[in-house]
Amino acid sequence: MNNLVKYLLILIVGINFVSYAKDNIKLYDKIVIIVNNRPVLKSEIDLAKKWYNLKDDKEAAKKLIDSILLYQEAKKHHIQVYPQEVDSAILRIAKLNGINSIDNFKKFLEKEDIAYNEFYDLVKREITIQKYIQFVIKPKILENIKEANEETYRKVRIIYLSKKDKDFEEKYQFLKKKLTVANFSDLAKKYSDDPITKKDGGLLGFVKKGELLKQLDEKVWSIKPKQIAEVNTKDGIYFVLVEKEEKKFVPKDVDIDKIKQKLNEELKLQLKKLKEKAVIQYLDKSLKG
Structure with missing residues (x-):
């Protein structure tokens, strides 16, 4: 695996899930946003705050919407993620929290009032996005580099x-x-x-x-x-x-920092275009930025 691929996948490999006190978490089974007919629950906003280490609901909602839009675009490009890949990523996250099995990690999430299926979907979405970056966006950025x-x-x-x-x-x-x-x-x-x-x-x-x-x-x-x-x-x-x-x-011998910068620029451009075409409904108006 080359250094660029390692960089693109580091979010999944190295993420450290932060534990929050149970009293600070409440799950609301209600739809707060709809993104291209995809309902977003209040509990997903709460989970996004922990995943992205944010305190503000609006910021978490923005991050989650961006993630959903990129995931939807990745699926259009037939990006696939296997259950084994998601399980392996979750196990790595569990071990980073000192938990040695997915079953025990499920119990940990349950104590934190976090639904495992929502956590699983979030991890799957993040892996899919990283693959989309690797197989779709990265080649687009590098296509004009002659040394290859x-x-x-x-x-x-x-x-x-x-x-x-x-x-x-x-x-x-x-x-x-x-x-x-x-x-x-x-x-x-x-x-x-x-x-x-x-x-x-x-x-x-x-x-x-x-x-x-x-x-x-x-x-x-x-x-x-x-x-x-x-x-x-x-x-x-x-x-x-x-x-x-x-x-x-x-391309060979690429500057990783330069590629990182170009990837961020391309992602911002992609998200801007996706948002222009997207239908986003805020049922909870307080989440609208």
Whole structure:
């Protein structure tokens, strides 16, 4: 992993979740803002204050709206995040707080009156945004730099079958016989147990070597484009299709501080454009900046 990627992912790897006293937290199950038809709860504002270490509700609401808009834009670019990635990030956060398991961290959140599903969604959203920065915004910034290395990307689709599914064996045998390159997308929508990629026909998008889970990564880079392969894991089986391979030029010897500055500028520009097109309704007028 190069230094730039490390920088972009440091928010997820190194974040320290700050504990607040229970008496200072109240969860209100009411919608306070709507962002492009996506309702925002008061409890999400409270959680955003802790995540971003803010005291002001308006500032937290602004940060949360920015995050939601970037997340929605990332999804339009088919940026995917696996449950395993979210679980790993949450476990790292738990350990930074001296907690050695997700189950114990859930108990910690419960004591703080924080809903685990909201915390999970927040972490997933942050990881998605970091991937969006890495795979969409960063290349846009670097495209005019002449000194570059050639890197190879592969467009990948998957179908995941969970061994816990009572129909696992039947689905597995059917796909083993019937699955082809031509029908892969349609059968992924119908049979895949992965809720993240299923609706997009199993599409993972373009990946670089070393970016997927180890078993998947090894298989993706051991087969040729237009080939289908299987990956057998403890919990399920993946059918993997490499649709095509592309080579892209990635600049070398870049100034990290300069890239950081350009990324911030580009993010501000993106957010400005997204807000101009967004429909944001403040049901709680006190949150409007």
